[in-house]
Amino acid sequence: MLTRKQHELLLYIDRHLKQTGFSPSFDEMKDALGLRSKSGIHRLISALEERGFVRRKHHRARALEVVQIPQIEAAEPASARGVDMFSPTVIKGDFTPALPAVQVADTANAVQVPFLGRIAAGHAIEAISDASRLIDVPAGLIGVGTYYALEVCGDSMIEAGILDGDTVIVRQDRQAENGEIVVALIEGQEVTLKRLRRKGSTIALEPANARYETRIMPADKVAIQGSIAGLIRRY
Numbered sequence: 001m002l003t004r005k006q007h008e009l010l011l012y013i014d015r016h017l018k019q020t021g022f023s024p025s026f027d028e029m030k031d032a033l034g035l036r037s038k039s040g041i042h043r044l045i046s047a048l049e050e051r052g053f054v055r056r057k058h059h060r061a062r063a064l065e066v067v068q069i070p071q072i073e074a075a076e077p078a079s080a081r082g083v084d085m086f087s088p089t090v091i092k093g094d095f096t097p098a099l100p101a102v103q104v105a106d107t108a109n110a111v112q113v114p115f116l117g118r119i120a121a122g123h124a125i126e127a128i129s130d131a132s133r134l135i136d137v138p139a140g141l142i143g144v145g146t147y148y149a150l151e152v153c154g155d156s157m158i159e160a161g162i163l164d165g166d167t168v169i170v171r172q173d174r175q176a177e178n179g180e181i182v183v184a185l186i187e188g189q190e191v192t193l194k195r196l197r198r199k200g201s202t203i204a205l206e207p208a209n210a211r212y213e214t215r216i217m218p219a220d221k222v223a224i225q226g227s228i229a230g231l232i233r234r235y
Contacts, residue, residue: 002051002070008033009044010053014066023064042158049161056159110136113169114148119183121162121193122154122212137169141230146172148226150183150193157181157193160208166233168193170226183225186217191225 002010012032016024026038035041045064048054053070057063112134135149152166160181162168176182182196184205194205194215203222205215 002048002053005033005040006044006047007070009041010048010066010069013054013064014069017064017066042155042163046158046161046163056161111139111142113137113142115167116148116150118153119150119168119191119193120154121152121157121164121207135167137232141169141232143171143229147229148172149232152193152231156207156209156212157195158209160195162193162208162228162231163233166231168228169230169232171229172226174224176224176227181228183227185223185225187221188223193228196224 009029009032012029013024016022016028024032026041029041030036030038033041033044045054045056049056053066053068055065055067057065115133115135137147137149141147148170149167150170152162152164152168155164162181170183176196178196178198180196181193183191183193184196184203185191186205192205194207197204197206197214198219201219202216203219205217205222207214
């Protein structure tokens with residue numbers, strides 16, 4: 001089921017797209033829903049994306065696509081059952097996650113991987129490397145290879161569905177394809193989480209938040225530490 005705010009936001013985005021041809025800004029969405037901060041909008045959009053109602057067009061600012069509008073059915077009135085009380089509205093839809101790699105932590109069917117600390121999805125910070133701590137990860141996120149986990153700190157990847165406080169599962173690898181979200185070591189000192197773009201002898205580390213700028217650096221200044229295999233979000 002969608003919450004009332006999720007449904008209100010979905011309808012607002014749909015109306016705005018039909019009227020203007022482009023997505024509303026976070027400030028416009030915040031004001032339309034009467035919220036105090038944009039962080040609430042980030043959470044609502046992520047919830048709608050995970051449930052398959054909206055899709056982000058990555059690499060473009062303010063680019064949301066409405067995939068479907070749920071049907072609304074009023075529940076059977078309580079008065080019809082001889083009960084005098086409010087009858088809620090039920091919003092039905094397909095809630096198959098749009099991001100299959102996003103999972104609620106499940107220790108019943110889990111494997112353990114090293115937790116190496118925090119990584120910046122914003123301005124680069126040093127990672128805390130402490131492989132002595134292990135965390136449980138859903139087995140479905142782990143394939144062939146070596147994996148580790150990092151806690152996300154910052155909001156520069158929110159339009160890719162990666163939020164502050166999420167735990168990303170990283171497949172350790174020195175190589176990555178263009179467009180993959182990677183853990184990048186910058187000049188041997190700073191670590192950050194960004195989308196990788198290669199062009200000639202340079203590498204672009206691209207955020208997924210219009211508030212941040214892409215960093216373009218010589219390829220020999222950037223070492224790939226792995227690519228994102230999935231993430232865990234605890235509610």
